Amino acid sequence: MDLQFTQEEDAFRAEVKAFIADNLPDHIQRKVRSGTPLDKEDFEAWHAALNSRNWLGATWPKEHGGPGWNNTQRHIFAEEAALAYAPRLVAFGVSMLGPVLLKFGTEAQKAEILPRILNGDDWWCQGYSEPGAGSDLANLKTRAVRDGDDYIINGQKTWTTLGQHANKIFCLVRTDADVKPQEGISFILVDIDTPGIEMRPIRLIEGGHEVNEVFFTDVRVPASNLVGQENEGWTIAKYLLTHERTNIAGTGYAMRDLAALKDLAARTMRNGKPLSEDPLFAAEMAEAEIDLEALRVTNLRVLAESETGAATNYESSMLKIKGTVIVQRLNGLTRQALGAAAAPFPAVDLPANALTVPEDAAAAAATYFNNRKLSIFGGSNEIQRNIIAKDLFRG
Template sequence: MDLSYSPAEHAFQSEVRAFLAEALPSDIAARVARGDGPTRDDMEAWHRILNDKNWLAGPWPTEFGGQGWGPIELHIFEEECALANAPRIVPFGLKMLGPVLMKFGTKSQQAEYLPRILDGRDWWCQGYSEPGAGSDLASLKTRAEREGDHYVVTGQKTWTTLGQYANRIFCLVRTKFDGKPQEGISFLLVDLDLPGIEMRPIRLIEGGYEVNEVFFTDVRVPVANLVGDENMGWTIAKYLLGHERTNIAGTGFSVQALAEVKALARKVLRGGKPLIQNPLFAARLARVEAELDAMRLTNLRMLSLAADGGQLTFEPSMLKIKGTEIRQTLNDLARRALGPAAAPFPSEDLDNLAIAPPGHAQNAAGYFNNRKISIYGGSNEIQRNILAKGMMRG
C-alpha cells in the first residue's frame, strides 16, 4: 500500500533506507531474518551503530541527545528497520524509562541516567508484573518501606524480559498500604547488583530464555532513586504503558511477515498448484492484508494527531489489540502453509527445505513465542475494557 507521506517524509524514508543498506551488518540481518536472533552482541552492536549516527533516540528532544523526531518520522524509521531485518531496539531504557525521566525525573536523575542509556552503560529491564498482579497491576505486593535515606524493598517480579542482560530495573513498589490500591504505588530505580536481589530464568514453551523472575529480599535502595513523588507511581505507570502499547502494535513487523507469507504461499504446492491460488487460503490472506492496511492508516492518523499536539487517550489500546492480532494471524497462516514442516523448532531444520521462504523461517518456536504478544503490556482483554470505558465516557 502506498502511504501518502509528504515530500519531506519521503526524503527521510529514502535516507533511512540508504543508511540501513550501508550500516546494518549483513550477518546480523541474516540472523534476524532466520529467527535465530538477535543475540545480545547483535543488539549491543546495533545500539552502538545507531548511537554513532545519533539515531538511537531519534524522538528524544535535542537537549537530551535526540533528534526531535515527530511521531511520523519515528514510524517511518521503525517500519524501515523491520523491513530490513534490523534488530529491534531494546525498549526499556529508550522508549519507556527515558520518556518517564524527561517528564517526571529530577534534573540530577536526567543527567545521571539518560546519557548512560544512550551509550549503553545501562541496560534496563521492567519490574511491573508479579505472580498475582499482571493485568490487575494495581494489586501488586512488592513493598518499599522507608528507613531514613533508603527504601527497603521486599517482594517478587515476574516475566522480566531480558533481565538476564540488565544491570538496572525500574520497579513499581507499594509505599502506602491503606486506601485505594492505585494510590499507594511508587516508581523506583534499582541497581541489580545490590545485595538481596536474585534473578531466576523462566524457560518458555519453545525452549527459549528471555524472561525471568526477580526476587527482592530487604534490598536497600536510596530514596534519591524515587522518580516523581511518593505514591504517584500509578500516574507514571499509565504514562509509560501508553508508550509501550503503541510500540507493541509493530506494523513494520506485520508488513514484513505478510511479504514472507506471500513468498511462502507461492512456493508451497497444494493439489499441484501454488497455495496462493487456493481460494480459501487466498481469502484469509486478503482479509489480513486489508486489516493491516486499515491499521497502518489508522496508526498514521493517530500519529498525525499526536504530531499536531493532540492528546491520545485510549487509541494506543486499539492499536495494541489489532496489531498483535494481525501478527498472530500471519504466524498462523505461515504455519498452515508449511504444514508438517512447521514442526521443527531450530530454524536450521528448515534451511534445506525447498519450500522454505527466503526470509524468516516460520518454525514452531516463532509461532509459540508470538502467542505472548497479546498478553504482555496489558492483555488484549484488559485493552478492550479500556476501550469500552473510553467510548462510554466519550
C-alpha cells in the first residue's frame, strides 16, 4: 500500500493553498485563530467563496454542483483548510443532508433542495437527539402520525447545533411504535417557520449559545417531505452518521492545534526556561504528537483502502474516537501551558498591568470546555467502541 501522495495530488494541494490564501477573508481567519465565535455572516461568506469554485459540496458529484473529488482530494482540502484557520463548514446541509438526498432522495427533492444548499438559500440543522435519546438514538420518542397528505409531528429535539440560524431542520421521527425501535423510525424534512415549532436557546458551560432545544406541537408537514421510505430512517441515519464521524476526526485541526501548542510552549517561561524544555511537559507533547502521527497514517491507510473499495464500516468509528480524544488532549495541554491565565475571570477593576494575559488565553478555557462534547456527539465514543467490536469480531 502506497501512502505517499502523487505529483498530481501535491499539485492539487498547492492549488488548494493558493485558493485559500486568495479567498479566505482576513477578519474571519483572525477570528478562527483567536477562538472568537463566528457570526452567521462569517460562515456564509466562506460558504459562498467555496461555492464560487464549486468546492463547497466536497462529496457531491459534478452533475449536482460538486467538484467530483475523490477521497484523497477531500482529505487534502480539509487538511489545508484547517491549517489555514479557515472556518469549519456548517456540515448539516452540504456534508449530511446533501449526501443523504443524493442516495435516498427523490428526483424532485434533489432538484429543489440541493441547489438551495449550495447557494446558501437554506440553512439546515439536525433534529436527532432528544432528552432521552442521544447515544441511544433508537429510543427517540418524537412521533409523526400520517394524516392524509401530511404528517403531524409532536415531540422535542435537543442539542440542535446552530439552530438559531436555521430555516430548515431534518428530523428522525417515530412513525411506528409497535415494531423493534430501529424499524419504526423515519427521516423527514421540516420548515422551521411551520406553526407549532418553538426553538429555545441552551447556554453552554462556557457561556456560548451554540445549541438549542426544539419543541414540536401538532406540526403539520407534507408527506412529500419524507426522505426514502417510511420506517427506513434508521438506515438513513447510519449512512449520515458515517459522514459526520469521518468529519469529526479532523486530523488537520489537530495538526494546527499541535503546532500552536509547540509555539506556546517555546515562548512560555517556567522556572527560568521555556516550558518546551520541561521534561514532563515535553514528554506529554511528544506522546500527543505520536498519537496524532499514528492517526494521520491510519487516516491515509483508510483513504487508500476506500479508493479500492476495501475500507470497512468500523473505520469511521475508529477515526472518530481517536481524532476527538487527541483534540481534547491538546486542548488540555494548552490550558496547562497557560496556567492561571487560561482560567476565565470576571471583568474587574484592576490596576494597569496588574494582569498580563497572553493572546492564546482568550478562548482557551471556552474551547476546552466546549470540546468535551466531541466524545459525545456524532455517537458517543463508548457506542463507537461497541460498533468496532461488533464489526471486527462478528461471527
